[in-house]
Amino acid sequence: xxxxxxxxxxxxxxxxxxxxxxxxxxxxxxxxxxxxxxxxxxxxxxxxxxxxxxxxxxxxxxxxxxxxxxxxxxxxxxxxxxxxxxxxxxxxxxxxxxxxxxxxxxxxxxxxxxxxxxxxxxxxxxxxxxxxxxxxxxxxxxxxxxxxxxxxxxxxxxxxxxxxxxxxxxxxxxx
Amino acid sequence: xxxxxxxxxxxxxxxxxxxxxxxxxxxxxxxxxxxxxxxxxxxxxxxxxxxxxxxxxxxxxxxxxxxxxxxxxxxxxxxxxxxxxxxxxxxxxxxxxxxxxxxxxxxxxxxxxxxxxxxxxxxxxxxxxxxxxxxxxxxxxxxxxxxxxxxxxxxxxxxxxxxxxxxxxxxxxxxxxxxxxxxxxxxxxxxxxxxxxxxxxxxxxxxxxxxxxxxxxxxxxxxxxxxxxxxxxxxxxxxxxxxxxxxxxxxxxxxxxxxxxxxxxxxxxxxxxxxxxxxxxxxxxxxxxxxxxxxxxxxxxxxxxxxxxxxxxxxxxxxxxxxxxxxxxxxxxxxxxxxxxxxxxxxxxxxxxxxxxxxxxxxxxxxx
Numbered sequence: 001x002x003x004x005x006x007x008x009x010x011x012x013x014x015x016x017x018x019x020x021x022x023x024x025x026x027x028x029x030x031x032x033x034x035x036x037x038x039x040x041x042x043x044x045x046x047x048x049x050x051x052x053x054x055x056x057x058x059x060x061x062x063x064x065x066x067x068x069x070x071x072x073x074x075x076x077x078x079x080x081x082x083x084x085x086x087x088x089x090x091x092x093x094x095x096x097x098x099x100x101x102x103x104x105x106x107x108x109x110x111x112x113x114x115x116x117x118x119x120x121x122x123x124x125x126x127x128x129x130x131x132x133x134x135x136x137x138x139x140x141x142x143x144x145x146x147x148x149x150x151x152x153x154x155x156x157x158x159x160x161x162x163x164x165x166x167x168x169x170x171x172x173x174x175x
Numbered sequence: 176x177x178x179x180x181x182x183x184x185x186x187x188x189x190x191x192x193x194x195x196x197x198x199x200x201x202x203x204x205x206x207x208x209x210x211x212x213x214x215x216x217x218x219x220x221x222x223x224x225x226x227x228x229x230x231x232x233x234x235x236x237x238x239x240x241x242x243x244x245x246x247x248x249x250x251x252x253x254x255x256x257x258x259x260x261x262x263x264x265x266x267x268x269x270x271x272x273x274x275x276x277x278x279x280x281x282x283x284x285x286x287x288x289x290x291x292x293x294x295x296x297x298x299x300x301x302x303x304x305x306x307x308x309x310x311x312x313x314x315x316x317x318x319x320x321x322x323x324x325x326x327x328x329x330x331x332x333x334x335x336x337x338x339x340x341x342x343x344x345x346x347x348x349x350x351x352x353x354x355x356x357x358x359x360x361x362x363x364x365x366x367x368x369x370x371x372x373x374x375x376x377x378x379x380x381x382x383x384x385x386x387x388x389x390x391x392x393x394x395x396x397x398x399x400x401x402x403x404x405x406x407x408x409x410x411x412x413x414x415x416x417x418x419x420x421x422x423x424x425x426x427x428x429x430x431x432x433x434x435x436x437x438x439x440x441x442x443x444x445x446x447x448x449x450x451x452x453x454x455x456x457x458x459x460x461x462x463x464x465x466x467x468x469x470x471x472x473x474x475x476x477x478x479x480x481x482x483x484x485x486x487x488x489x490x491x492x493x494x495x496x497x498x499x500x501x502x503x504x505x506x507x508x509x510x511x512x513x514x515x516x517x518x519x520x521x522x523x524x525x526x527x528x529x530x531x532x533x534x535x536x537x538x539x540x541x542x543x
Contacts, residue, residue: 019349026179026351034349038205038290057312059447061344061440062520 002143003064004051007083008073008130011043017073017131018049020152021138025053027148033058046077053143067091069143073113073130075101094137094173096130111137111173120161120168129165132157136166140173177353182316182345185352186252186278186338187212189320191222192354193361195276196247199227199238201257204290205342206280209252232257236264236275243273244378246369248324251275254342255282258296262303268335269304269394271379272368274327275335278320281309281439281485282342283515291516292341294438295486298467298494304394306336306401307467311443313350316340318418319465324361325408331400333366339467341485343516344440355416398469405466422471424463427453431460433479433528436499438464441483441513441524448524459528464495472502480507481531483524487511492536508532512539 004021008014015036022034030053037048050064065086072083072095084093084103095101096113117128132153139149153162180188187209190198198217200210216222225242229235232253239249253261258279268275283293297307306326310316316338323336340346370378382390405422413419426446428434435445442463452459462473484493491497496509508531513519517540527537 022349023179031351032179032349035344036347038343038347058350059443060521061341061348061444062518065520 001052001054001058002069003067004053004069004071004143005064005067006049006051006071006073007077007081008047008049009077010045010047011125011127012073013129013131014047014049014073017134018051020131020135020156021144022051022053024135024139024144024148024152025051027151028145030055031057035061037063046081069094069141071134072096073134092141094141096134109137109141109173109175111169113137113169116165116168116172120165122159122161122165129162132162133165133169136169137173139166140170140175146170177351179349179351180313181208181347181349182313182340183208183280183347184212185313185317186320186340187216188354189317190250190276190278191216192357193250193276193321193324194222194248195224195250197225197227197239197242197249198251199229199235199242199249200251201229201232201235201253203232203254203257205282205346206252206254206278208346209278209280213250232261233264236261236268239275239277240264240268240271240273243268243275243366244271244370246364246366248328248364249275250277252278252280254280255284255290255296258300259284262300265300265303265305265335270390272333272394272397273335274324274333274364274366276320276323276327276338277335278338278340280342280346281339289515290342292344292440293485293514293516294339297337297339298486300337301468301494304334304398305468306332306334306398307339308336308465309339309438309442309467310345310465311440311463312352313345313348314352314418315420316345317352317354318412318416318420321355321357321361322408322412322420326401326404328361328364328366329401329404330365330367332397332404334394334397334401339439341439360411360415402469402471405469420465423465423473425473426461426463428460428462430458431478432458433481433531434460434462434475435481435483435524435528436462436464436473436495436507437483437485438467438495439485441485441519444519444521445483445524447521448528451521451525452528457528467495470498470502472499475499475503475505478505479531479533480505481510481527482507483510483512483519483527485513487514506534508534509536510539511536
């Protein structure tokens with residue numbers, strides 16, 4: 001089982017991103033679940049979502065304690081939340097960062113999702129759309145296939161720029 | 176069709192596919208997505224139903240009662256405070272023998288205010304005469320909703336059915352599920368006492384003490400008759416659509432010396448705990464109770480029993496543990512866990528088995 005914990009702020013689209021990643025895994029023929037952790041969310045507050053991907057039906061509903069991959073959509077959260085809590089020894093971290101932030105002890109993939117989105121003027125209610133470039137970046141890591149990433153974006157978003165954002169994130173992420 | 180969505184969406188799609196004629200509903204977290212989706216189906220024409228937005232849950236059930244009394248298929252959904260607010264109408268609908276189907280997103284009751292999963296809402300409606308089924312996956316939420324119509328409307332039963340799914344844990348998780356074309360799996364409604372304007376009759380008239388008990392006893396006859404109807408419905412569902420369900424689900428029970436019993440999502444997660452315990456050499460098994468009403472007692476002879484209750488009856492104990500003890504004579508280790516969405520992991524469940532003391536009660540997070 002591959003387990004992903006996604007940290008974001010309310011309004012950034014983290015919950016939707018988790019669903020889209022799980023949906024792409026489903027299109028890859030895997031079993032997948034996406035779970036938002038609901039608390040007293042409000043816009044701007046730290047939010048956590050969980051994604052599980054497996055070849056077998058997933059029977060677990062409790063929170064992910066030992067993620068294989070941690071995604072941080074807003075790096076300022078790292079001052080408030082220990083995003084590495086419980087991460088597997090060989091767990092990896094993907095950070096939306098404009099300054100190439102890395103974490104110690106874990107393979108880090110910094111990628112400027114915000115910059116990609118703003119360059120394409122992909123803005124919703126004043127916030128850059130981070131879902132679609134994130135899906136592109138995740139497909140580079142092999143968590144989901146490129147074909148499924150493309151299909152999820154095409155099915156979910158009408159605006160062609162979302163595909164472009166995903167492609168740019170795919171190109172920018174260095175592995 | 177294989178699809179991907181939340182527990183709420185699965186319930187809404189099952190309700191759509193069962194083609195109710197009237198849906199009356201009032202939104203409440205965490206079930207709101209169910210009635211929103213149904214409203215969308217009605218708006219875009221995929222469901223030819225009358226959607227009645229009402230001012231309260233008491234009214235949503237009252238509207239369903241009125242509609243069902245004319246013999247048409249009805250559906251609604253609620254949760255927590257919404258469910259207990261309809262309490263009077265729950266008694267009314269079962270007493271009037273109206274086969275209404277309702278989804279309930281299990282959620283704690285306040286105060287303190289809480290929107291997490293707990294079974295206190297539905298369990299406190301235990302004696303209303305409603306059938307209650309508890310589901311553990313998004314697929315089961317779809318399938319159980321579909322089957323509920325056939326069971327409720329069966330003329331041997333004619334009682335309302337409540338499908339219970341854990342708030343957030345199941346209502347908001349996204350999983351793979353498959354929808355079906357029910358065709359004649361759900362026959363047209365044939366409510367024998369439906370209002371017929373050509374043959375006027377009295378409804379809800381005074382039933383004095385010399386006859387009232389007969390109507391009460393008749394509810395119990397419907398409840399008892401529902402057991403073979405449920406079994407037949409589940410068998411027919413498996414035959415047509417390939418997915419098997421039983422009155423309760425056993426996991427690795429054949430040679431088990433200790434069984435864990437729970438309902439809802441904990442009843443699925445505990446399978447992982449059983450695997451862990453088996454790897455440790457503990458002969459563990461699990462029984463996931465699906466139907467709480469009618470109450471069907473599993474064979475627990477000679478086994479240690481660990482029951483997890485996601486609710487509590489103050490001054491008494493865990494409700495499921497108490498009922499199992501009363502009906503089967505077992506002496507359960509009664510664990511109270513998961514209240515208000517309290518996090519309970521498969522490791523926690525395995526630990527309940529390791530620390531079990533038959534005949535005692537353990538509040539997870541209090542007695543540790």
